[in-house]
Structure formats: C-alpha cells, structure tokens
Amino acid sequence: MKQFDLVIVGGGPAGLAAASAAYDAGCKRTLLLERDNELGGILNQCFHDGFGMHTFHEELSGPEYAERYVQRVLDRDIPLRLGTTVIDIRPDKTVVAVNKRDGVFEIPAKAVILAMGCRERPRGALNIPGYRPAGVYSAGMAQRLVNKEGVLPGKDVVILGSGDIGLITARRMSLKGAKVHAVVELMPYSGGLKRNIEHCLEAFHIPLKLSHTVVDIKGKKRVESVTIAQVDEHNKPLPGTEIEYPCDTLLLSVGLIPENELSRRAGVALSPATNGPVVNERLETSVPGVFACGNVLHVHDLVDFVSLEGEATGRAAAQYIRDGAVDAADLRNVPIRAEGGVRYTVPTHFRPDCVEDALTLRFRVAARSENRFIRVYAGDKRIYSQKKAALAPGTMEEITLSKADLLGDFDALTVKLEDA
Amino acid sequence: MYDVLIIGAGVSGCACARELSRYDARILVIDKEDDVCCGTSKANSAIVHAGYDAAPGSLMAKLNVEGNALMGPLAEDLDIPFRRNGSFVVCFSEEDRPGLQKLLEQGRANGVPDLRILERDELRAMEPNLSDDIVAALYAPTAGIICPFTLTIALAENAAANGVEFRFNTAAADIRKVDGGFVVETDQGPIETKTVINAAGVYADQFHNLFGAKKLHITPRRGDYCLLDRVVGLPVERTIFPLPSKFGKGILVAPTVHGNTILGPTAIDLDDKESTATTAAGLEALLAQATRSVKDLPLKQIITSFAGLRAHEDGHEFVIGELPEAPGFFDCAGIESPGLTSSPAIGKMVAGLVSAKLGLAQKTDFISQRKGILDPKTLSLEDYAALVQEQPAYGAVVCRCETVTEGEILDAIRRPLGARSLDGVKRRTRATMGRCQGGFCSSRVMAILARELGVPLTAVTKCGPGSRLAVEDDWERRGGEGA
Secondary structure (H helix, E strand, C coil): CCCCCCCEEEEHHHHHHHHHHHHCCCCEEEEEECCCCCCCHHHHCCCCCEEHHHHCCCCCCHHHHHHHHHHHHHHHCCCEEECEEEEEECCCCCEEEEECCEEEEEEEEEEEEEEEEECCHHHHHHHHEEEECCCCCHHHHHHHHHHCCCCCCCEEEECCCCCCCHHHHHHHHHCCEEEEEEEEEECCCCCCCCCCHHHHHHCCCCCECCCCEEEEEEECCEEEEEEEEEEECCCECCCCCCCEEEEEEEEEEEEEEEHHHHHCCCCCCCCCCCCCCCCCCCCCCCCCHHHHCHHHHCCCCCCCHHHHHHHHHHHHHHHHHHHHCCHHCCCEEEEEEEEECEEECCCCCCCHCCCCEEEEEEEEECCCCCEEEEEECCCCCEEEEEEEEEECCCEEEEEEEEEHHHHHCCCCCCEECCCC | CEEEEEECCCCHHHHHHHHHHEECCCEEEEECCCCCCCHHHHCCCCCECCCCCCCCCHHHHHHHHHHHHHHHHHHHHCCCCCCCCCCEEEHHHHHHHHEEEHHHHHHHHHHCCCCEEEEHHHEEEEECEEEECCCCEEEEEECEEEEHHHHHHHHHHHHHCCCCCEEEECCCEEEEEECCCCEEEEEEEEEEEEEEEECCCCHHHHHHHCCCCCCCCCEEEEEEEEEEEEEHHCCCCCCCECCECCEEEEEEEEEECCEEEEEEEECCEECCCCCECCCCCHHHHHHHHHHEEEEHHHHHHHEEEEEEEEEEEECCCCEEEECCCCEEEEEEEECCCCHHHHHHHHHHHHHHHHHHHCCCCECCCCCCCCCCCCCCCHHCCCHHHHHHHHHHHHEEECCCCCCCHHHHHHHHHHCCCCCHHHHHHHHHHHHCCCCCCCCCCCHHHHHHHHHHHHHHHHCCCCCCCCCCCEEEECCCCCCCHCC
C-alpha cells in the first residue's frame, strides 16, 4: 500500500464530500475506504426523492444525489478501496483495514476523517415485549430488501416510528403492494416533515396512531400479530386501549445511533448527548488530526448538511496536514453550552482564534415549541437572536455566528431557547 | 435399526450423543426444530455453576460439581470459550446472613472447592459497582461462564464427526415397545431403535409418561433476560446472584464470554411449552431486581431481551436413568439449572448406562477434539493477513457490530451440521448479535445463505419451516400500480 496523508473512513455522503474538499484544499494523498462494494452509503438504497434541495435546488433520489459526489471523487482520481472494512484506528492515527484483495493493511496517516455514519436502534433498545419471530425488521433493512434485493419483508405491515424514515417506508411498502395497517408513534406528534405525512400516509389512507406504542408481538416463527396501546404522559401503556393488528411484519424506525466503535478505539472522546465525538470549530475530535463529519458526529435530518460538514472536515484535515497541529496551549478554548431546551451543539467547544470568518453551530431542540427565540450569549452578552415560528426535535437547526462577535473575553458561549 | 435414538438436540441430548459416540454404535439424534440448541439450551444464563445450590446428596448436586470440573478440559477439547470468572451470592441485610451460611455449608457438603464468605470491604475491592446495601457474599471461585450455543453445537459437531446421525425438523409423537426395542413415531415416519434417550426438555414428561408408572410433571418455567451492549464494558467481572428463593437462583447480573452483560432470569410458571414471549411485567421486574444488586447499570444500553423455558420437574431433581417399566428407555428429564453446567456429567452418566445396557465396545478411533470456527479477531495481524491471502472471504466483514467475516459465515454453513438459517449462522458466528441486532447485516447474511443453500432469498428462514424472512415481490406480475 502506498503512503497516504489522509484516510477517510466511510464512502457515504460525508466521506465523499470530505474527500473532494480535501483534494481541492491541497491534500493530494488521500485514501477513501468504503466497506460496501459501491460508494454512496445508505443513499444507494434511498430510492425516494427529496434529496439535495438545499445544495442543488432540485429534488434528487438518493442514488442521484450520491452520484454527484461520487463523480467529484472520480474526477479527482482520489484513491479508494471498496469492500474494505476498517478494523482499528490507533491513537497514533494508524488505520488498520481489511479487504479481499489487499488483505490486512496498515496505513500510518497524518490525519483521519471519521465518516462511518450511524446505525438504527434495534427492538431491544425499546424493550418491546413478545416473541422474537421472523418479520421484525428495522426500516433500513426493509428498504434494503425491497430496493436492493427485490423482495418484500412482508405483506401486512405495522410500522413503529413516524420520523421521515418510518413515513417513507410506509409509502414504499404500500407502493410495493403491501398493506400498511398503521404507523405508530410514541410521541403526541410525528417527527416527520408535513409533506411526508401527506405524501406517504394520507395519500395511502394509512392511519397515524399518535401517543401509541407496540406492547406485544405474537407468532413464534413469523409475526402473526402486533398489539399497540395508547400511552400516558410518562409513555406508559394504558390498559384497555390495546388494538391488535393481524399482520406478518413489524418495521421499526425508532432512532439512529452514531457508529463510534472505531472512534473509541482511536481514543476519541464522545458526547453523551449526541453519542458522537466531541469536536471543536474545525470538527476536530479530542485526538488532534482526527476529524468527524456526518451521522457519525450527530444524526442529521438532511443529507445536504452532511455534505457541508464533510467538506468542512476535508478542508480542515488538509490544513492540518499542511500546517501541522495547532499549538493548543496558547489558545483560548471556549466551551459551548446547550441550555434551555437545546439538547446539544456541534461543535461542543471552539477556539476563537481559529475561527476563520464565521462559526456554524448545528443543534437540535429537546421538545416541540412555537414562537420562541434561538439566542446565543457570549458570556452575558447576547450576540445572536432569531425568532422561530416552530421548533421540533426532528429538525436540525443551523446558525452562523460572525467572528467579530466571538473575539471578546468570555468564558463560555451559551445557546438556548427563550420565550421573549 | 439404531442402537440409540436420542430425542432432543439440546445440550443434554448432544452431550449424551457425544459421550456415546465413543462406542461402536448406530446413534441417531432427532429434534423437532431445524438445528441443535433451539429450546431451553439456547436461552439461559450461560453460567457454569459452582454447585452450592442443590441439596446435598441429590443427583443435581453430584452432577453439578462433576460437570463444573469437567467443563475446563471439555471446552479445550471442543475449542469453545469458557472462563472461570467466579460468582457471588450477595445478601442485603444482616438478617439474611444465615442464608449465606447455609449455602456455604451446603456447598462444602457438595464438594465445591474454595468457597468462602466475603465481607463488605473485600467485596467492594473486588467488585466496585456492587450495591451499597450489600453486606456480605458467598464467593465461589470455580463458577464460570460459557457460550451455551457453541457448547451445544460443538458437542453435536464432535458427535457427528464420530458417526452420530442427526435429523432435524423431525418431531417424535409416540413411542411403541416392539421386540428388541422401540418404534419412535415421528412426523417424518417411524424410526426403529434398540434404546431411547428421552432428552426432550420441557416435553420430556410426555415421553416418560408413555411408560413410567410414576408420572412426571414438567412445568415450563419462563425466564426473561436482557442483554447489554459490550460498549459499556463489564459492570461486574463476576456473576452476581441474590440469595436464592423457592423459584430458583434469583436474578443475576453476569458478564458473558463475549463481553456483554446479561441480566435475568425471571421465573414465571406457564402451561404453554412454547411460550417464549417476554412480557412487559417480566422485563420490568427483572430490571428492578438487577439494579438492586449492581449500581448504575446502563439500562439504556440494552440491545435485546429474550425468554427461555426451564424444564422444571415438580421434585426439582434431575430424572436420569432407565425406566424399569420399559427397559431400554432412558430418561434424561427435569434438566433445568444447573443443567448446562451438568451436561458433561449427564452425558457421561447416560452413556455409561446405555453402553452397559447394550454391551457396547469403545472405539479405538474416537476423535476427542473439535475445531471451532476460526475467528480472525483472535489472530495477530500477520496471521490474519496470511489467512486472507489464502482465503479472501475472511477479508470481507459482513456483521460490522461483531466484526464477523464472510469466511466465518461460510465455515458455519459448510461444516458438518452447518447452519441452515439466520439463527443458525447467528449462534455459530455471532453475526446479528451485536448492538444493531442484525439491522445492517441480516440481509447480507440471508444472501450468503441463499447462495450457499441454492435457494431463492425468499426461502431463507430465521429458524426453520414457518419462519421465512422475506416474501416474493410479485408487484410486476400483478400488473404494477395500475392493477
């Protein structure tokens, strides 16, 4: 294996964007590693449209969106390996990977970009009782069976989770001739986009059961029925409200978890709020020269932001390789606090001297609310205020702070929601 | 005509088969499921008990202590993971101390080595995460943990290597005495045999009662479990039990040999011998108990919950031996905890009885060792690199949570008594057993199974007939959207 300065772990939207941005920023010795046999990551099985509205101002399917970034990588002739799994990243940034052709190989990199994406939460994470038959799948697995393998997970379906993935899965199953009996949502509202509720549920007459959850799965070998029940304000099922749906399939779309096993091995510190790495303004983790972007950093709602984050890490990694590590001892390092209904921020801290023109903050709120203000305080001084008609946990918020506002002397930046 | 027919390919049946395969004999194991290890053996605490629980003088006590001692060399012969991590029985108040003392004396009477009672400070030093309420514990250093899947599978594979036949998806319905033996009626036709070993788990009472004057009654006693992600590390190094009650050993917190933490089991008596569904109440009770013994258990990191059925015989004793009313019919019944631990001793005992009955001669070419599925994670990088050069399939990682390669999955399918289903692959390789529980790799494992078995994807099952994982997409045949 040749020498490389930068290794990018993951060839999904984050890794693809990072690779070409790093190249354009001067890093010509990059290796992109992808575990699947094609680039594009999960986009390849997302046949629906709606991707790329921010970036390209048109509605693309997942594979179409991926193709644009794949093309950038191919145009630049960036070295890559498919079917290649990274099995270790050492704290000294040696990446150990394996594939069928090259076998096991080690690459001592100067910088590493983590772009491994996320996993779906399994049934066990919710402790759904009942049998464990065939027919209980994650939405992503169902999507893969339908769109990549050409088979159906089943024909009579109940879906738990009404985020966009759950809604789109309901439509896809309906279009494929399956009967979707209900989409069940624990919360009193759907986490999905309004247009998805219209296009994916209402258009197919699929009932959305809000404030309900699955309380039993029957069938020893294959799902025979799924029972749901209404929940109280503590999310406890209410006896007497059960509805049993005879069906053969339960699909779960109950959240995503950043995939950070390799980050841990590299010694990267993780945030309990995001389950992703703690990063600074350059999206650099606690290990200097290791950067993170996309769903491995925090779960995104739109792929456009994943790509933007990927590009930012590509540039930052190129800069790191060119200039070496910043001497952190001399720099002020300011924590960013998420308070008052803000669940987390990315980055989690920043060095005002390293901010180029502006600092982009991405975050999610903890609960739904209306007509509130997103406010940012540098110490006690308010440096940002924006009124939002609606805020929801399903939507990622993005704000940009100008460098000029970040140069004062303060000990923390605080992001919070305020009523007035 | 077979010399021996074993009903049930659980750990007892497979241990009997393996021990009997030392002899020149025609042996057949049948099971109603599509694989070995599909009943009680697959869903339990995976503990190798030290042997202080059973009443002194009981067969259970004897076989537990013997089985515990046999497990080390057996695990080496069969190339399966086994670790003596030791166990604590903890007590939460001074009033309970006599219970601990009684267990200590019972254990000593049973011949359990190195038992002692530890006081608070020593306990904390050994297990910092134990609850502050715990005042003392019985320490049993010989207790261990094992993988019940690989134990059962390895016993079966080794038996098969020594000539034992296995027939799956074959349910015994009735047994008739005939001249020179028995006819076992199954849903796949009758099978003639000189002797029968009844290792039918929760169903063993039904076969016993065909002949036995003294009727057996086996209650399926459900145990719910939760499993924590490996990522949290091990909250405890040893197996932590509360003081036992009349329903058994109580809810334990224990590491598994694969680095997960297991919590459970509940003990709920049922009538239905197939009812392995967990219930909300069961899971709730289990978590409440587990968190009583160990502080700050990361319950948000539960990756799966499941339930198993213990074969609880009314007398809470192993029922092993030939039925005087039906010479040649051997019970291996009531095998509940410590059944897994005792299995090596149960196999030896039953094989001794049956071989004496039939006057079997020992083989000279018995193969005592079995090689497990090679796990590249256990190799140095150099050796792993050499392996991939030779067999590229080991370079393709299929299950990313547990880092299981295509090479391991192919081995699991292609070896004798190989996997035929997704669960079969899971129990042999751990693919789908990690934190995403197969969300990522199930469809990929299904594709490998379909290719290897020469069937369409829609014929691949989770666990045998009736459990197909996918159905045909007949949308186009039906005329598409406009139909």
